[in-house]
Amino acid sequence: MVSPAVITAPPPSSADSGSGTIPELTPPPAFATPQAALPRTLWGLDPFQLYTRYWAAHGVQVVRQGEPSPIVKHAELFLLTEPRTLVLFKLQSVVMDALNWVNPQVLFLRLHNTRERAYREQVVTDPYDRFVKFTRLYDRWDHLARVVLTPEREVAELWQSAPDPLTGWRRLRRFTPRIDRMTLSVDGNAYGESSDRELAYFVHDLLETWQRPDATVARAHRGPGGVWKDPTSSVGPGAKFIGPVWIGAGRHITGDRTPVIGPAVLWDDPNQRPATEALEWLDIQPTAPPAEPAPKSTTTAERILKRSFDIVFAFFAILVTLPLYPFVMLAIWIEDGRPFFFAHKRETIAGREFPCLKFRSMRKDAEKIKQQLKALNRADGPQFYIENDPRLTRVGKILRKYNLDELPQFWNVLLGDMSIVGPRPSPYSENQFCPPWREARLSVRPGVTGLWQVRRTRRAGSDFQEWIKYDIEYVETRTWWLDMVIIYKTVMTMVRKGTRQ
Secondary structure: OEOOOOEOOOOOOOOOOOOOOOOOOOOOOOOOOHHHHOOOOEOOEOHHHHHHHHHHOOOEEEEEOOOOOOOOOOOOEEEEEOOOEEEEEOOOOHHHHHHHHHOOOEEEEEEEEOOOOOEEEEEEEOOOOOEEEEEEEEOOOOOOOEEEEEOOHHHHHHHHOOOOHHHHHHHHHHHOOHHHEEEEEEEEEEEEOOOHHHHHHHHHHHHHHOOOHHHOOOOOEEOHHHOEEOOOOEEOOOOOEEOOEEEOOOOEEOOOOOOEEOOEEEOOOHHHOOOOOOOOHHHOOOOOOOOOOOOOOOOHHHHHHHHHHHHHHHHHHHHHHHHHHHHHHHHHHHHHOOOOEEEEEEEOHHHOEEEEEEEOOEOOOHHHHHHHOHHHOOOOOOOOOOOOOOOEOHHHHHHHHOOHHHOOHHHHHHHOOOEEEOOOOEOHHHHOOOHHHHHHHOOOOOEEEOHHHHHOOOOOOOHHHHHHHHHHHHHHHOOHHHHHHHHHHHHHHHHHHHHOO
């Protein structure tokens, strides 16, 4: 049998029953000892300590305002969150790529809550205990969290010493240069520490997320059936478990009852609660960085074929579009005079610089105005982008809308500086943000179009990460067929633009 304990079962969703009713969580038992008033613990750790151990297993120290915990020097990263808030999200993939390759001083994360809002139904009666109606009660905690990841101890101390969250956010933006900041949007969950129901959701999700609690919890040992148990607990030979189950100190399970269905926690017996063990940061395995990009090698014949295709395609593209040149140049001259073309220094294969040609779509003093507009930059990386850019001329807006400003780049293809398909051509300053990304993308010629241009979603806070992702994907997997698909999608996009009313 299972000794008296609080079992945290998975919080049911509104779809768990036909009526949409969600039962109340099992309340803690009223122990007869004075220890009953103490918070529940597992392996000597309360829910917040389990939370900090989870992030410590990833080399991350949780830092919240007003808490006197010291900033440890052995943490790889610091997670800055608001007081009384717990967050869970995945570090791998986009987040770790940004941290290891772009290396921002401050990485702002917008967490989009993936958990459905649960509700329960309560019976309302009159003073004579007669039924009146049902009332649907939704969870009040509906917090879409903003958090920060930083490798800098000074930034963590700045956040920790702030008197309130608003001051903390202002400090981070005031003392961190824009070039050293980055913003991403990721899926995750936020929980209110002051709500028992939210803590139950948190423990439920933690059990499903944390596969190896023994990484930072010395008392966690693998038991029969894959459960994690305390050394002082026991599991009978006939016990059955379905899903993840964690068993606290002093709990004993025999095999003569129904299976324990997880995610579930059997909290420590208050009479046998172990002391909280110190966290040894030096014993934590460092988080592995992402693998270095591996550009695909090509044969001499493949390179000759691609270069031949570039020359033929560019020649016919110039032949077809050349009649448009006088009209575009005339429109530019009427509105803003000369020059008709704009040449910007970009890097091509092996880092060689070349003048990337475009029809001029901006005012002559665009670079000077750019310095005044930096505060309005909406891009999440080294790019510069603002809606309704005042530097654009009226003719320039039309050229940008239909990509006509990039027609002169076919001359760059003929000269060997660019290819029809490849990574976006970028200047030296942008390529310094991420050395592995730089070396990968400069292993091939930049393209008039590319994988990023046809796959980007333009979601706020994700454009730069998509740029890195698709550039690396292209250089690692490029084929003749992939180039044809990209060209086709680019042409179809331009056709849709031209026919859109």
